[in-house]
Amino acid sequence: MKILVLNCGSSSLKYQLFDMTDESVLAKGLVERIGIQGSRIKHNRASDEPTIRETDIPDHTFAIKLVLEMLLDSKSGVLKSLDELGAVGHRVVHGGEKNDRSVLVDESVIKDIEDCTYLAPLHNPANLMGIRAMESAMPGVPNAAVFDTAFHQTMPPKAYLYGIPYRYYQKDKVRRYSFHGTSHAYVSSRAAVLLGKPAESLRIITCHLGNGSSITAVDRGKSVDSSLGMGTTPGILMGTRCGDVDASVILYLLEREGDPKRVSDIIHKESGLLGISGISSDLRDVQDAALKGDSRAMLASDVLCESVKKYIASYAAVMSGVDAIVFTAGIGENSDYTRREIVRGLEFMGVRIDDSKNDGLRGKEAFINADDSKVKIMVVPTNEELMIARDTMRLAGK
Numbered sequence: 001m002k003i004l005v006l007n008c009g010s011s012s013l014k015y016q017l018f019d020m021t022d023e024s025v026l027a028k029g030l031v032e033r034i035g036i037q038g039s040r041i042k043h044n045r046a047s048d049e050p051t052i053r054e055t056d057i058p059d060h061t062f063a064i065k066l067v068l069e070m071l072l073d074s075k076s077g078v079l080k081s082l083d084e085l086g087a088v089g090h091r092v093v094h095g096g097e098k099n100d101r102s103v104l105v106d107e108s109v110i111k112d113i114e115d116c117t118y119l120a121p122l123h124n125p126a127n128l129m130g131i132r133a134m135e136s137a138m139p140g141v142p143n144a145a146v147f148d149t150a151f152h153q154t155m156p157p158k159a160y161l162y163g164i165p166y167r168y169y170q171k172d173k174v175r176r177y178s179f180h181g182t183s184h185a186y187v188s189s190r191a192a193v194l195l196g197k198p199a200e201s202l203r204i205i206t207c208h209l210g211n212g213s214s215i216t217a218v219d220r221g222k223s224v225d226s227s228l229g230m231g232t233t234p235g236i237l238m239g240t241r242c243g244d245v246d247a248s249v250i251l252y253l254l255e256r257e258g259d260p261k262r263v264s265d266i267i268h269k270e271s272g273l274l275g276i277s278g279i280s281s282d283l284r285d286v287q288d289a290a291l292k293g294d295s296r297a298m299l300a301s302d303v304l305c306e307s308v309k310k311y312i313a314s315y316a317a318v319m320s321g322v323d324a325i326v327f328t329a330g331i332g333e334n335s336d337y338t339r340r341e342i343v344r345g346l347e348f349m350g351v352r353i354d355d356s357k358n359d360g361l362r363g364k365e366a367f368i369n370a371d372d373s374k375v376k377i378m379v380v381p382t383n384e385e386l387m388i389a390r391d392t393m394r395l396a397g398k
């Protein structure tokens with residue numbers, strides 16, 4: 001079966017086409033600047049040079065029409081007919097409390113996604129546009145919704161409740177949801193395979209460190225705590241998001257700026273690595289500047305590593321121990337310096353890195369712990385698209 005995976009943002013659309021007989025990627029691409037001047041599609045077939053087409057792309061329906069054209073194109077295409085497409089998997093950011101697993105889309109699922117829009121106002125409407133556009137482009141082809149929040153729905157109330165009056169949870173479902181669930185699910189199950197043990201026997205801490213980051217405690221295959229919250233600013237320091245801050249800081253900013261929208265921009269877009277360093281939200285730029293002696297850049301990198309270290313230690317406590325720490329996403333997969341600094345000082349809990357295995361390791365599955373380390377330390381590149389394709393195939397095959 002061939003499965004198309006779509007990740008729709010408000011002005012962009014990423015896609016990958018999988019052949020599920022061997023889980024290979026036949027083609028992938030990106031539509032950028034939907035509804036904005038300068039829109040274009042960049043399409044890659046397996047190892048070919050990308051095909052770029054610049055054209056007016058007014059909306060998601062048109063963007064999807066272009067993607068399907070590219071997939072069928074006699075030169076850049078990979079399909080002879082759209083009949084080869086078995087199903088479409090959509091990344092959907094918020095599934096609320098109701099959706100604890102991936103589902104085939106029907107009108108009630110669409111309503112659920114709409115109902116969760118107040119929790120993910122930027123993402124859910126864009127995800128829905130992708131679903132609607134696909135339904136009209138290919139009626140009858142099953143669409144599956146794979147939620148970023150679903151994996152974390154196994155968190156117990158003691159992990160997801162905030163210490164504010166309970167009525168806000170009862171009425172408005174104000175609670176921790178956390179995100180990146182598809183990535184945490186993929187890397188934790190892949191880590192179990194690499195460890196040669198059933199996931200149900202392992203306590204794993206997964207560190208998804210990218211522009212947006214989250215740490216998850218995966219206790220015997222289930223998420224039991226995760227560092228993002230109702231929104232996407234808590235937890236560790238991110239590219240432009242602030243990570244954990246005391247509520248008084250937010251109240252102070254509100255009073256000082258006098259405008260909730262302005263404060264929202266500050267904590268989402270102007271904080272994190274960028275906010276502390278004043279240089280960039282990109283860790284490579286920050287660490288380059290730190291190497292040249294910039295003290296605020298060094299501080300930003302230190303705050304990031306310290307915040308991850310604290311989560312690892314606290315999640316080990318939550319699970320009464322840890323068998324493996326897994327690093328993934330842009331920073332986790334590529335930054336040997338950051339991985340080393342994070343685990344430095346955790347020897348007291350049986351975590352010992354082997355520098356010769358860690359140094360220079362980028363984007364590959366590997367164990368980077370010392371042979372005598374009680375806790376395994378691993379790098380596992382994430383693959384959210386493959387996870388979405390697998391779920392979609394399972395649902396569409398039923």
Ligand code: ADP
Pocket residue numbers: 209210211212239281282283284285329330331334335336
């Ligand atoms: P997103 O959350 O947008 O998917 P990514 O997972 O691609 O982000 O991660 C982007 C981050 O990874 C950036 O901060 C980037 O600097 C960092 N990164 C990528 N490669 C390296 C590297 N070699 N060293 C340090 N940081 C890196």
